[in-house]
Amino acid sequence: xxxxxxxxxxxxxxxxxxxxxxxxxxxxxxxxxxxxxxxxxxxxxxxxxxxxxxxxxxxxxxxxxxxxxxxxxxxxxxxxxxxxxxxxxxxxxxxxxxxxxxxxxxxxxxxxxxxxxxxxxxxxxxxxxxxxxxxxxxxxxxxxxxxxxxxxxxxxxxxxxxxxxxxxxxxxxxxxxxxxxxxxxxxxxxxxxxxxxxxxxxxxxxxxxxxxxxxxxxxxxxxxxxxxxxxxxxxxxxxxxxxxxx
Numbered sequence: 001x002x003x004x005x006x007x008x009x010x011x012x013x014x015x016x017x018x019x020x021x022x023x024x025x026x027x028x029x030x031x032x033x034x035x036x037x038x039x040x041x042x043x044x045x046x047x048x049x050x051x052x053x054x055x056x057x058x059x060x061x062x063x064x065x066x067x068x069x070x071x072x073x074x075x076x077x078x079x080x081x082x083x084x085x086x087x088x089x090x091x092x093x094x095x096x097x098x099x100x101x102x103x104x105x106x107x108x109x110x111x112x113x114x115x116x117x118x119x120x121x122x123x124x125x126x127x128x129x130x131x132x133x134x135x136x137x138x139x140x141x142x143x144x145x146x147x148x149x150x151x152x153x154x155x156x157x158x159x160x161x162x163x164x165x166x167x168x169x170x171x172x173x174x175x176x177x178x179x180x181x182x183x184x185x186x187x188x189x190x191x192x193x194x195x196x197x198x199x200x201x202x203x204x205x206x207x208x209x210x211x212x213x214x215x216x217x218x219x220x221x222x223x224x225x226x227x228x229x230x231x232x233x234x235x236x237x238x239x240x241x242x243x244x245x246x
Contacts, residue, residue, distance in 0.1 A: 036057055036061060037078070038064060038076075038077075038078055038079060039057050039060045039061060039064070039078070039079050039081065040078050040079070040080050040081065041053055041056055041057060041060075041081045041082075041083065042080075042081075042082055042083075043082060043083035043084070043100075045083060045084070045085060045100055048083060048100065048103070052083075052103050052104060053083075055103075055106070056081060056083070056098065056103060056108070056110055059110035059111055059114075059140050059141070060079055060081060060096075060110055060111075060114050062111060062139050062140065063110070063111040063114035063115060063118065063135065063139065063140075064079065064114065064118070066135075066139055067111075067114075067115055067118050067119070067135055067139075068118060070204050070207070070208065071118070071119060071207070071208050071211045071212070072205075072208040072209075072211075072212060073118075073211075073212065075118050077094075077117075079096070079114060079117055080094065080095045080096065081095070081096040081097075081098065081110075081114075082095060082096070082097050082098070083098050083099075083100055083103055084097050084098065084099055084100065085099065085100060086099050086101075087099050088179065089102055089108055089109055089112075089113055089144075089145075090113065091113045091114075091116035091117050094117060096110075096113040096114060096116075096117060098110065098113070102144070106141060106143060107143055107144045107145075107148075108144060109132075109136050109140070109144040109145060110140060111132075111135055111136045111139050111140035112132040112133060112135065112136035112140070112144070113132070115131055115132040115135045115136070116128065116132055119131050119132075119211060120211065120212075121211070121216060123173075124170070124173070124216055125172075125173040125175075125176035125177070125191075126166075126169045126170040126171075126172075126173075126176070126187075126191050127170070127191075127195075127210075127211075127216055129176055129187075129188050129191045129192070130191030130192050130194055130195040131195055131211070132192075133146065133147070133152070133188055133189070133191060133192025133195070134152075134192045134195040134196050134199070136192075137151075137152060137192065137196070145185070145188070146184075146185045146186075146188035146189050146192070147189060147192070152189055152192045152193040152196060153193055153196070153237050155189045155193075156189060156190065156193045156237050157237060157238065159186050159189065160238070162182075162186055163186065163190060164183075164186070164187065164190065165227075165230065166190065166194055166226060166227075166229070166230040166233065167226050167227050167230060169187055169190060169191065170216075170226060175187045176188070176191075193233070193237065194229075194230075194233050195207070197232070197233040197236050197237070198210075198222075198229070200236070201232065201236065202222060206221055206222060209221050210222075
């Protein structure tokens with residue numbers, strides 16, 4: 001072969017081999033070499049930095065350290081987190097899935113999704129999503145859905161004329177499944193703001209009692225019906241005399 005061609009071809013071959021080696025390492029990454037046996041992070045994708053992995057692990061650890069204590073429960077399971085190519089952030093079947101784009105731009109609501117793994121009542125979307133949104137804002141980076149770094153109560157005030165009654169939301173799981181809609185976003189914001197109000201007004205112990213009840217009986221835990229708590233929430237966010245359209 002012409003010596004003039006040999007050098008460029010050899011260089012290409014070396015680059016290909018090196019790139020292939022990096023790709024294999026990335027594609028088979030797992031978190032077993034990271035110092036936290038309760039968090040298992042895995043991916044089959046290429047090009048994910050150790051810094052991104054460490055950030056995911058750090059936020060998951062914050063959730064595991066804080067949320068069970070507040071809710072008065074024990075959680076000893078290994079939290080499984082997969083970084084995937086596309087889709088939305090979710091927690092299904094006990095596994096958190098985070099699209100790589102959200103990990104890279106730091107918009108993945110990691111504490112939100114880990115809350116779904118830790119907490120009960122996944123069959124009641126209002127309470128489940130409210131807890132997750134509340135804890136994400138309290139403990140994590142909240143430059144993610146639904147409030148994107150804007151305080152929840154500020155957004156509630158911004159959406160005043162579009163809000164739904166809490167008494168409706170707590171019995172309507174379908175609204176929380178309308179991916180990509182403004183209605184779903186507002187429902188998440190309301191749920192998170194309402195949970196925040198309950199903690200501010202009545203404390204974390206009452207929230208733990210509600211979480212650990214079998215039927216989410218607000219009247220039994222707070223001594224008031226949900227519509228009365230809703231009126232208090234409105235007064236807390238808007239001031240007295242505020243109205244929310246149904």
